[in-house]
Amino acid sequence: MSAATLPMVPTYPRADAAAWLAVAAGALGAMMATLDISIVNSALPTIQGEIGASGTEGTWISTAYLVAEIITIPLSGWLEKVLGLRTLLLAAALLFTGFSMLCGASHSLPMMIAGRAGQGFSGGTLIPTAMTIIATRLPPPQQPIGNTLFGGTVILGPVVGPVLGGWLTENASWHYAFFINLPVGAALVMLLTVGLPHQRLRTDLLRQADWLGIAGLALGLGGLTVVLEEGEREEWFASSEIRILAIVSVIGFALLALGQLRSEKPVIRLALLRDRQFGAIAALVTVAGMVIYGTAYVIPQFLVSIAGYNALQAGEVVLFSAIPTLAMMPFTPRLVRLLDIRLAVGLGMALMAFSAWHETDISSQTAGSTFAFSQVLRGFGTMFAMAWMNQASIRSVAPELAGDASGLYNTARNLGGSLALAGIAVVQDQRIWLHSRRIEESLSANSPQVQTYMADRAQALGGMDNAYRSLSGTIQTEALVMTYVDLFWILTMIVIVLMPLVLLLRPLPKGGRMVMAH
Structure with a gap:
């Protein structure tokens, strides 16, 4: 084969320091979000005792986070288009840190549940957008390194969480299972500010949004998750709360399906x-x-x-x-x-x-x-x-x-x-x-x-x-x-x-x- 017929191999510039800082920020944010799913598991009995929650009520400390996060994760792609990647992640990092402080300072169950729900809503955007950073900031030959870094943090988070939460509870106080996010959040904000460029807001997308799908996603996934988490403890449909939540979930999925049919750009493409x-x-x-x-x-x-x-x-x-x-x-x-x-x-x-x-x-x-x-x-x-x-x-x-x-x-x-x-x-x-x-x-x-x-x-x-x-x-x-x-x-x-x-x-x-x- 002559040199003239050899296939062209594309060349890519190497990522600069700012790009790698952005990748590090994405991995750090994903680690913080996945770790906080399980960090309270080891400290849960202690937390319940100090804020005056029963064993059944205390499960909402974990459930509130999971419900909020599972709603937000599919919305992150649309939120990124509206706010821009850096603005979205900076807002998520600041909110996650703020709600973590609220959890650490909690002295009642409603206060703790509000903080955990806020953590879930803000943390849910940190996981999928970490993959976006790697795709947009690294050239293809270097993306495997970023992908491995991201994959490792997502897998390690749920595993490290119980150990870190248990260690902090045994050696300091359960409050530090939440306060530890303050220095991490500060580092994340700095990395995002340096590593990601600013993008303008796309407010026009708000008018074109699939609001039926957004409402359906929140009601459907939120209701289903709570029914699954609390159904056994509440004796399933013997409980009026479970029956109501099941109806809410069905209505939500119906709205989501309607949004799939009516919207040109549905919030989540179930197709x-x-x-x-x-x-x-x-x-x-x-x-x-x-x-x-x-x-x-x-x-x-x-x-x-x-x-x-x-x-x-x-x-x-x-x-x-x-x-x-x-x-x-x-x-x-x-x-x-x-x-x-x-x-x-x-x-x-x-x-x-x-x-x-x-x-x-x-x-x-x-x-x-x-x-x-x-x-x-x-x-x-x-x-x-x-x-x-x-x-x-x-x-x-x-x-x-x-x-x-x-x-x-x-x-x-x-x-x-x-x-x-x-x-x-x-x-x-x-x-x-x-x-x-x-x-x-x-x-x-x-x-x-x-x-x-x-x-x-x-x-x-x-x-x-x-x-x-x-x-x-x-x-x-x-x-x-x-x-x-x-x-x-x-x-x-x-x-x-x-x-x-x-x-x-x-x-x-x-x-x-x-x-x-x-």
Whole structure:
């Protein structure tokens, strides 16, 4: 082949320091937003006690954040067009920091819920727009580095949150789980100011906005998330509040559907889900979100309630899943270029399923060290699945729709977490009762073994009443362990059932460059 017929290879200028500062700002903002989803989990009992909230009321401290964030994430693309990227992120950073201070200073439940909702609304824009910064500020050859940095922060945030929250609560005060955002927010504002150019406001877009879709998105997703989170505790449709919220959610989704039909530029393009590949990715990332958030909740609960760990020790066990993320980050950009997406995502999902299956062998004697191997496996699986699926999601749509795809992708991941937490509450309530009855039925009062056991316990504990209380506690403990086993089996089977969707993914060209959402 002559030199004249050789294909032209495009050349790109290298990113300057300001561009990398902007990328660092995006990653820092995404880390702050994802970390604050779970940072209160370890400190929740302490917070509830100090602000006078019951266990049921205290769940709103977590739910308020999740509901607000899941509404805002799909809106971030439209908000970016109206306000401009720098203005949007500066406003989000300042508001997030301000609401964090409100949470840290809270002395009542309404004050805390208001602060957490404000954190969620402002933090929800920090996650997908971090991908926008990488797409707009870095040339294609350097985007893999920024993408890996972003992917690592999103994966690490939910894992580090419980550990950091537990450490601050044990060594300082729960207030610092929120006050820590003040220096982080200040650094974020400086990085954004230096790293991003100013863009003019597009107020004309307000008149053209899909207001039906915006209202429907808020009512639909907000109502659905609350119903999922609170349904089991409120006995589902026996509660008037759940019935009202369910109706609100249905009305919201009806408005959202109407907006899809009437608006030329709907606020969120649900039509993307009709694409075979993108629909498969949305389903897979929802499942990945279920495993990530579900196991991050179940394992600490098991260690605290069964193994006698404190919140910090339980969080440290979950932190094992962060090791593969840190180990793979330097190599992920090259691996994404070389490894077929179907193979990578399939491997990631298989590792996530195997890690959940490995935890079905737990017992009341299981300690935190037993989870170390499965947590490392899950970390590798999460990194393979999420890093490659991000690429596949953007490749499945036209470049001008990449921002909409990013919003749907991140919403699906968070919705998976919400579904997991709701499902865990349902399974725990139903299966603990079932396993307790089955254990009781297996203990015959006429059995010589049972009689001997009870006589020995009565002698050791100073009376038959104490022996019966001990037996009841043992039954409840074993029933709870069996329930946790059920939960890990369910997560395993969900991943296995949806794994064939990997075959619908279209491979990236071997050695092809990475693409980014924007």
